[in-house]
Amino acid sequence: QKEVEQNSGPLSVPEGAIASLNCTYSDRGSQSFFWYRQYSGKSPELIMFIYSNGDKEDGRFTAQLNKASQYVSLLIRDSQPSDSATYLCAAFHSSASKIIFGSGTRLSIRP
Amino acid sequence: ETGVTQTPRHLVMGMTNKKSLKCEQHLGHNAMYWYKQSAKKPLELMFVYNFKEQTENNSVPSRFSPECPNSSHLFLHLHTLQPEDSALYLCASSHYGGGQGSREQYFGPGTRLTVT
Numbered sequence: 001q002k003e004v005e006q007n008s009g010p011l012s013v014p015e016g017a018i019a020s021l022n023c024t025y026s027d028r029g030s031q032s033f034f035w036y037r038q039y040s041g042k043s044p045e046l047i048m049f050i051y052s053n054g055d056k057e058d059g060r061f062t063a064q065l066n067k068a069s070q071y072v073s074l075l076i077r078d079s080q081p082s083d084s085a086t087y088l089c090a091a092f093h094s095s096a097s098k099i100i101f102g103s104g105t106r107l108s109i110r111p
Numbered sequence: 112e113t114g115v116t117q118t119p120r121h122l123v124m125g126m127t128n129k130k131s132l133k134c135e136q137h138l139g140h141n142a143m144y145w146y147k148q149s150a151k152k153p154l155e156l157m158f159v160y161n162f163k164e165q166t167e168n169n170s171v172p173s174r175f176s177p178e179c180p181n182s183s184h185l186f187l188h189l190h191t192l193q194p195e196d197s198a199l200y201l202c203a204s205s206h207y208g209g210g211q212g213s214r215e216q217y218f219g220p221g222t223r224l225t226v227t
Contacts, residue, residue: 101153
């Protein structure tokens with residue numbers, strides 16, 4: 001069983017719509033959760049982190065955490081073609097003291 | 112320089128060569144990481160250093176040898192690599208310690224390695 005699981009996609013969303021990216025994790029002891037954006041051939045770039053249940057908003061991005069369901073999501077409002085990238089979800093494992101990455105979801109914003 | 116820097120950005124080496132990758136972080140972090148990312152594959156954690164001490168080696172072949180002289184610098188020494196070692200090698204840094212909160216890792220731009 002993968003510790004951090006994401007749908008690989010591709011997820012295709014029209015420009016201007018809301019893109020919804022989902023992630024589940026297996027370790028209930030995970031404390032912090034991260035979303036990274038990675039353009040092709042580039043390194044991952046941190047865009048959000050969240051560690052409390054509920055929503056956290058930053059500009060067009062909203063991270064949502066539900067620890068009871070072991071579920072993290074990222075919403076991107078008013079999607080732009082520049083949002084087309086692979087989005088990596090990651091969870092901080094308190095027991096292992098390390099971040100576990102999912103395999104990423106490829107997002108494509110179509111004009 | 113700010114953030115996490117890596118040199119070289121691109122490297123082509125033969126299987127008998129010896130080369131080193133360098134990483135430097137300017138964020139005041141105390142943990143550094145090496146990751147490997149092959150084409151269309153997820154990130155693979157290779158090594159973790161906390162306060163200059165290696166705390167993780169994810170069954171990485173001995174042809175990869177890390178070195179962490181201080182909490183700001185990290186090296187990956189390469190020798191007798193195989194073509195399947197061709198990948199993007201990423202360095203990252205973070206704070207490390209007890210308690211909840213910032214464990215986010217910041218990545219360098221990576222070294223694109225090609226083994227011929």
